[in-house]
Amino acid sequence: MSLHNVGFTYAYGDKPALKNVSLSIKPGLLYGVVGLNASGKSTLCSVIRGIIPHFHHGDLTGQVKILGKDLLEWDPAELSKAIGYVFQNPFTQISGVKETVFEEIALGLENLGVEREEMIERVTAVVRELGIEALIRKNPNELSGGQRQKVAFASIIAMDADFIVIDEPTSQLDPDASEAVFAIIRKLKERGKSIILVEHKIDLMAEYADRLIVLKGAEVVLEGPTRDVLVSAELVDASVPRPEVTELGLALAQAGRPLRSIPITRAEARELVADRIQEASHAHSAL
Structure with a gap:
């Protein structure tokens, strides 16, 4: 995956949400994305996921290539198979149309046309792996934020995308729920998944990220190995705490x-x- 001189201004915006962004995302690594609020982190995730420009309209410039193919050439449905996306707000990730957690996790597979037996096997395996057996018969709309986030991850893991974008998964969770979410991220990393992770908790980024992308004022001001970035003066200039x-x-x-x-x-x-x-x-x- 690569971005070359990418910029984006929302249709309702008066200034760029991203500008001059050039990145090369290597497979099998966890990239942490850090920066102040409104620095462009979520917009970067939306571009990588294809939500921009397929759903959020505006002026997209530069070139984005995903798995060797230009972003504009991707069919949104096909792109959803290639890249999983865990939203910042766990309450918006739940579809609202399924009555049990088991059915909710299976929804993505159902949309992909996966055979029923394989669907059941994949959902059952993910439920066991994440230790959420106690939730499968519950109504997903009645879960806590932490439980919903686990279900969101389960849905993405069941689809088995090689590339996963995760936008501030712990922003609305307490410390215990946050720890449980990062245990899931650890499992994904051990599987060799390529991960883009936006997260404010810099201590967790230090522990999990292979490389860090630092955004300031809608631009990437620094990208490199996590250790190098965390000791650099540029991190302080971007007002990101060490x-x-x-x-x-x-x-x-x-x-x-x-x-x-x-x-x-x-x-x-x-x-x-x-x-x-x-x-x-x-x-x-x-x-």
């Missing part, structure tokens, strides 16, 4: 007491601090 442990590592380095490396996750920080304590203990013993 993980606290990264700030600690940089502060220690500036004070002349650097750790062996700059941590980006809490697990790394604990290991590096433990090493520092052990080194200090050995030095003291040598005296």
